[in-house]
Amino acid sequence: MTSIDTAPDLIARFLHDAARYPGGHAAGVVRPTSVEEMSETLRVAPHQGGPYRVLAxxxxxxxxxxxxxxxxxVLSTERLTSLRVEGDCVHAGAGVTLQAIQDALAAIGRWLPPVPTYLGATAGGAVATCAAGAATFKYGTFRSWVHGLTVVLASGEVLTIERGQRRASELIAVPALxxxxxxxxxxxxxxxxxxDLVDLFIGxxxxxxxxxxxxFRTAVQPAxxxxxxxxVADESTGIQLVADLRAAAQRTWHAHDPLGIDIAAxxxxxxxxxxxxxxxxxxxxLEITLPTGAGIVLLIEIELSAETAALDLWRQLESARDADAPDSPLKRFCALLDRHGALDDAEIALPDDKTRAAAFAELREAVPAGVNRRVATAQQQIDPGIYKTAADMVVPFERFDEMMRVCRRLFAERGLDLVVWGHISDGNVHPNVIPRSADDVTTGQEAILLLGEAVIAMGGSPLAEHGVGRNPIKQELLRRLYGSAGIDAMRAIKRSLDPNGVLASGVVFPSA
Incomplete structure (x- = not known):
């Protein structure tokens, strides 16, 4: 078995995740280098000098x-780094970063479409949380791209499963939720x-x-x-523009129209x-002009076929308003923006302008970074009881405008400084509070719970892509989504596979 390392310097590396929850502490760290070592660790370690609970x-x-x-x-997967590409699939150890996977695939003209923004995340973590990226609208979440898994159960038993081989009902009783x-x-x-049994472990x-x-299954990179x-001048107009872009993209996919608008995100x-x-x-x-009075900014990714990409794209943009200009995806895209009064202020980075595309992405990432910095400053300067107060919710897109109206009303009624960004093409938003006091955290959590109830009533999920973890508000949202009976059914599955509660105690559900 891989030895348990209790060196303080090593343990200190693993005491916090990106949520920065205070009070992290660990009994030790194990870093297996193979499936066999992981299996032996789980079979032996919980009973050796413990009993231990194990957090991967x-x-x-x-x-x-x-x-x-x-x-x-702590069971770290950082040494499980095997990586090989076979045909249209890539086999990755749990500790392989998404960046490493994309780099290996890029060399053969392929990619893994559902990756999230943070490419330092690992294959195992992305699957364990059913991560989703900006391109969920076109490509779906990680669930759609997992072909097979090797999973080690709490007992040390190793399951190697491929999609289509086994149903989950062969291992557990599947409740009707x-x-x-x-x-x-x-x-x-x-x-x-x-x-499928594969789907039980994803997420x-x-x-x-x-x-x-x-x-993972992989795909050929877009040309x-x-x-x-x-x-866009106001949020309502922006939402309608997104609705029209979504509809145009769906028509393109259905008709396989080479001249259609193909939106990925x-x-x-x-x-x-x-x-x-x-x-x-x-x-x-970044030298980006944001017009005074803009109510919303959309960041749109458009895919082009090889035939379209070979044309004079600058000319297509220059002649976008010319009635006699040849039909093309960019002409149609510009026409759609024009109908919503958004063309004149739009900036389009063509495929060879990777620097500008990177600037757009940096602008987007500057928002959560700026909010997190403000929260940290308030925690240091105002009250240590201040911490990040945010939600992650999704509704069917036809209810998106309604959700946003409810969201704004709930937070405005409580006098909260609200910042919202997200993956609008999926109907997914991340409302965040910039707290000015510890009371703002409490009232922000109250607003999140009420918004979650509204989202559930609209047929949505109050937990879109970040998971549940140890967050008590998210655990309560999970209970409100499925009810106490639903949580009991999930706990029963947990007990059937991990009767001693060895794995990830307190994650998803409060510790029993």
Whole structure:
């Protein structure tokens, strides 16, 4: 068995994840180098000098505290780094970063489409949380791309499974729970009649088994991509523009129209987000013009075929308003923006302008960074009881405008400084509070719970893509989504696979 390392310097590396939950502490760290070592660790370690509870961690990029140990034995996957490409699949150890996977695939003209923004996340962590990226609208979440898994159960038993081989009902009793019909939902266990056994472990946050290896399907890279930054006067108009872009993309896919608009992703920043980047001088640094009075900024990724990419794209933009200009995806895209009064302020980066596309992405990432910095400053200067207060919710897109109206009303009624950004093409938003006092944290949590109830009533999920983790508000949202009976059914599955509660205690559900 891999030895348990109790060196303080090593343990200190693993005491926090991206949520920065205070009080992290660990009994020790094990770092297996193979599936066999992981299996022996789980078979022996919980009973050796303990008993230990075990928390498997990857990059610890969790935003929910799910990768913060509280007395656990940390099982780090950082040494499980085998990586090989076979045909249209890639086999990755749990500790392989998404960046390493994309680099290996790029060499043969392929990619893994559902990757999230943070490419330092690991294969095991991404699958354990059912991560989703900006391109969920076109490509789905990680669930759609997992072909097979090697999972080590709490007992040390190793399961190697491929999609289509076994149903979950061969291992557990699958309860009848109705999951939200939305593009993404990281809300406890995936449970559906006739479901594949692979799907049981995806999104289970390390509570049912530890993912040791993943086999992903991959795709041929798009021939080219354009990136557009589109300021829009008000949120309602922006939402309608997104609705029209979504519809146009869906028509393109259905008809296989080579001249159609092929949208992979649409991100958005609200007016307060725009104010944050202005306050921080990010727009000036990046030389991005954001019109005064813009109510929302859309960041749009458009894919082009090889035939379209070979044409004179600059000419297409220059002649976008010419009635006799040849039909093309960019002409149609510009015409759609024009109908919503958004063309004149739009900036489009063509495929060869990777620097500008990177600037758009940096602008987007500057918003959560700016909010997190303000929260940290308030914690230091105002009250140590201040901490990040944020939500992660998704609704069917036709209810998105309604959700945003409810969201703004709930936070405004409580006098909260609200910042909203997210993956608007999926109907997914991240409302964040910039707290000015500890009371703002409490009232912000109250607003999040009420918004979660409204989202559930709209057929959405109050837990879209970040998972549940140890966050008590998210655990309460999970209970409100499925009810106490649903939580009891999930706990029963946990007990059937991990009767001694060895794995990830306190994650997804409060500790019993």
């Amino acid at each position: 961690v990857g990059a610890q990029s969790s935003l929910t505290g799910g990768a913060t140990p509280f007395g656990d034995l 109705r999951m939200p019909d939305v593009p993404k939902s990281s809300a406890g266990y995936f449970l559906a009649e006739g479901m 289970s946050e390390g509570t049912l088994g530890v993912i040791a290896e993943v086999v 080219a991509r354009c990136h557009a930054l589109v300021p 649409i991100e958005h920043l609200d007016a307060r987000s725009i104010a944050v980047v202005r306050e921080d001088g990010v727009d000036r640094k």
